[in-house]
Amino acid sequence: MxxxxxxxxxxxxxxxxxxxxxxxxxxxxxxxxxxxxxxxxxxxxxxxxxxxxxxxxxxxxxxxxxxxxxxxxxxxxxxxxxxxxxxxxxxxxxxxxxxxxxxxxxxxxxxxxxxxxxxxxxxxAPDTVLGTGTQTARRAIDDGLIGRPISATATMMCPGHERWHPNPDFYYVPGGGPLLDMGPYYVSSLVTLLGPVKSVIGAASHTRDERTIGSGPRAGEVIPVSTDTHVSGVLIHESGALSTVIMSFDAVATQAANIEIHGETGSLIVPDPNRFDGEVQLRRLGDSEWETLPVSAGYVDGSRGIGLHDLASTAPGAEPRAGGALAYHALEVMESVLKSAHTGQLVAIASTCERPAAVPLIRLAGAEILAGSA
Known part of the structure; x- marks a missing residue:
């Protein structure tokens, strides 16, 4: 640049x-x-x-x-x-x-x-991974608070976006669905936390052939469904960690944590990767309760657009944290989960990417670094 x-x-x-x-x-x-x-x-x-x-x-x-x-x-x-x-x-x-x-x-x-x-x-996008939620969890992993990461779970369950979106057609055609719509938040977060993915296994289904628009001038209109609306996958990271992902437009709700990371000596609850903030909770081996970690990394009070600021602030020749390499890798991972779902075979991921650099604790007003290092 x-x-x-x-x-x-x-x-x-x-x-x-x-x-x-x-x-x-x-x-x-x-x-x-x-x-x-x-x-x-x-x-x-x-x-x-x-x-x-x-x-x-x-x-x-x-x-x-x-x-x-x-x-x-x-x-x-x-x-x-x-x-x-x-x-x-x-x-x-x-x-x-x-x-x-x-x-x-x-x-x-x-x-x-x-x-x-x-x-x-x-x-x-998503630049939500640059917020204090995901980045505080990243800091905890990098500081060794859970030991060597072993596995993760990522869960997104809802009955579908046609309930609130006035023009939801693109969610229900190839290129849409819960994995390609919401999966980027979860897969990008998992790669930020655990590093790139080397292979995947997937399964998928769709429950209904039609959806009814619930709001806006087209409310009541019925639209066809031609893509998978419930997808499960296992991501095998280059580090050896295993992530289990469930994305659904067919379920009603879930009480499962959005993302959990499990290591040899501790487990983390990571907040919703569709948000910039949220509490990170840690349970150490031998403890009987979860503790809430103090905010220690990420853009404070972040919102959609901080990825543009991060790009503008990136050193010449360097890859932005919310950059094309991560986005491409996440897309190939998701596409490969769907391919595996339809072939029944493990699919190797051809691409890789650097685990994006950690974000120090930064207040956006004046881009003041509050803690950590750039």
């Missing part, structure tokens, strides 16, 4: 539901400045820009051609992630996208290859 950028100028493509979360964060980050928004629905982009002084509503093509835009924040639906990312890269712009990196690992590999050839940087 050349010299570190004092201010990285951002253009957003895609003005759907998720944009509100980014718009609540970007103004507080002094490394970033939003200058333009675009959407296939021009009126929607204009409505967003109208509430943001100095931000222009452009067509997608105009945004890609705009010299003021240094990085494209890609908030389109998963099926369009690769197309938009490649257009931005072709225009010489950095890219940060919502998860997953692309609809398929093959498309994601094309994005990373194009970025490498163009000399631009790729980042990708």
């Amino acid at each position: 050349g010299q570190p950028l004092n201010i990285l100028t951002i253009g957003i493509v895609g003005c759907g539901n998720i944009i509100a979360q980014y718009l609540s964060t970007l103004p507080s980050l002094d490394t970033l400045r939003l200058v333009a928004v675009a959407d296939l629905d021009v009126a929607r982009a204009q409505a967003v820009a109208a509430d943001l002084p100095g931000v222009r509503a452009l067509s997608v093509a105009e945004l890609m051609d705009d010299d003021e835009v240094q990085l494209v924040l890609n908030l389109t639906i998963p099926a369009a992630h690769a197309q938009v990312a490649l257009a931005a890269i072709a225009a010489g712009k950095h890219v940060y996208g919502e998860k997953p990196l692309a609809a398929t690992a093959e498309e994601a590999a094309t994005v990373l290859a194009a970025a490498a050839a163009a000399g631009v940087t790729v980042g990708c």
